[in-house]
Amino acid sequence: MARRQSGRRVWVLNDGEQAEAGAALRLHNDMHLAVARGELRAWYQPQLDAHSGALVGFEALMRWQHPTHGLVFPSVFIPLAEDNGQIVPMGAWMLERACADLLALQRACPPDAPPLRVAVNLSLRQFCDPQVYEHVAQALARSGLAPTQLELEITEGTAMVNQQHTLDLLGRFKQLGCMLALDDFGTGYSSLAYLKRFPLDVMKIDQSFVRHILSDNEDRAIVHAIITLAHHLGMKVIAEGVEQAAQQQLLASMGCELVQGYLHGRPMPLDEALAWLQAHQRPLVKRT
Numbered sequence: 001m002a003r004r005q006s007g008r009r010v011w012v013l014n015d016g017e018q019a020e021a022g023a024a025l026r027l028h029n030d031m032h033l034a035v036a037r038g039e040l041r042a043w044y045q046p047q048l049d050a051h052s053g054a055l056v057g058f059e060a061l062m063r064w065q066h067p068t069h070g071l072v073f074p075s076v077f078i079p080l081a082e083d084n085g086q087i088v089p090m091g092a093w094m095l096e097r098a099c100a101d102l103l104a105l106q107r108a109c110p111p112d113a114p115p116l117r118v119a120v121n122l123s124l125r126q127f128c129d130p131q132v133y134e135h136v137a138q139a140l141a142r143s144g145l146a147p148t149q150l151e152l153e154i155t156e157g158t159a160m161v162n163q164q165h166t167l168d169l170l171g172r173f174k175q176l177g178c179m180l181a182l183d184d185f186g187t188g189y190s191s192l193a194y195l196k197r198f199p200l201d202v203m204k205i206d207q208s209f210v211r212h213i214l215s216d217n218e219d220r221a222i223v224h225a226i227i228t229l230a231h232h233l234g235m236k237v238i239a240e241g242v243e244q245a246a247q248q249q250l251l252a253s254m255g256c257e258l259v260q261g262y263l264h265g266r267p268m269p270l271d272e273a274l275a276w277l278q279a280h281q282r283p284l285v286k287r288t
């Protein structure tokens, strides 16, 4: 047991909590070195056409290969990086990496294959950082990737914090030629009045609504309403967290255009994503 004094409150931590707090503190302190030490990793999860099964692109998802803690997942380090501001350089690294890696993935496709897209998450702190536009523009310029092949994802929560800023910045990204997606839709509090003014291309239905879509009538009704809303606003819909073929069939029958989830592939390092791509493209051998 330990006692920690902060202000006038005294926190009493048990051993487990102490270890957890200690680990968080070490991660916090190590984080400013993560980019320089080359410890960040970009993993890629495929996104497919819900009807044809064709690959349309990948979402880039960050991992941190920590020298002593091993592979750390974003649910652990992104909130810390948001707090200490490191998400800004880490996010800039991710934009550069994702653009370069998408070119490698595109090169692995047949020459006549349609252009793939890579989706990169921007968190609130990044989205409000004065340098974020430069980071996006630089990643595109340095890699030579076509802006239409880069999709930027922000959550509903991020979009609604400062709606005028959102309108301005999304407008600039749109002028640059990027695709724009609203992540985790349904979990925040969107002002529909603003939603219709944001130049968004894609709405991502949060996986919490997809999980029980086969058994829960209410989740099905919510998903249906989200798809209808998105289409009326001129947006395409991607469902996150699709784990079963029956979920995909139902979503496709409801008009959802795209799917992403463990059914087709987990997030994977670039070399595995390249191997996944080869296997996905191999024509199915007909059995007699």
Ligand code: C2E
Residues within 6 Å of the ligand: 045, 060, 061, 062, 063, 073, 074, 075, 078, 087, 091, 094, 121, 122, 123, 126, 183, 184, 207, 240, 241, 242, 243, 260, 261, 262, 263, 267
């Ligand atoms: P997100 O952007 O909503 O990403 C989708 C998350 O759902 C990913 O978790 C992915 O691995 C997981 N997922 C995908 N398909 C399935 C499925 O079929 N079943 C289940 N149970 N989960 C699935 P991940 O990679 O742990 O990332 C968590 C969150 O961390 C992301 O949620 C995003 O908000 C944030 N994040 C990840 N990478 C970055 C990054 O580079 N920058 C920023 N700012 N945030 C990031």
Ligand code: MG
Residues within 6 Å of the ligand: 059, 121, 153, 183
């Ligand atoms: Mg996302």
Ligand code: MG
Residues within 6 Å of the ligand: 183, 184, 204, 206, 207, 240
């Ligand atoms: Mg999401």
Ligand code: MG
Residues within 6 Å of the ligand: 184
């Ligand atoms: Mg999320």
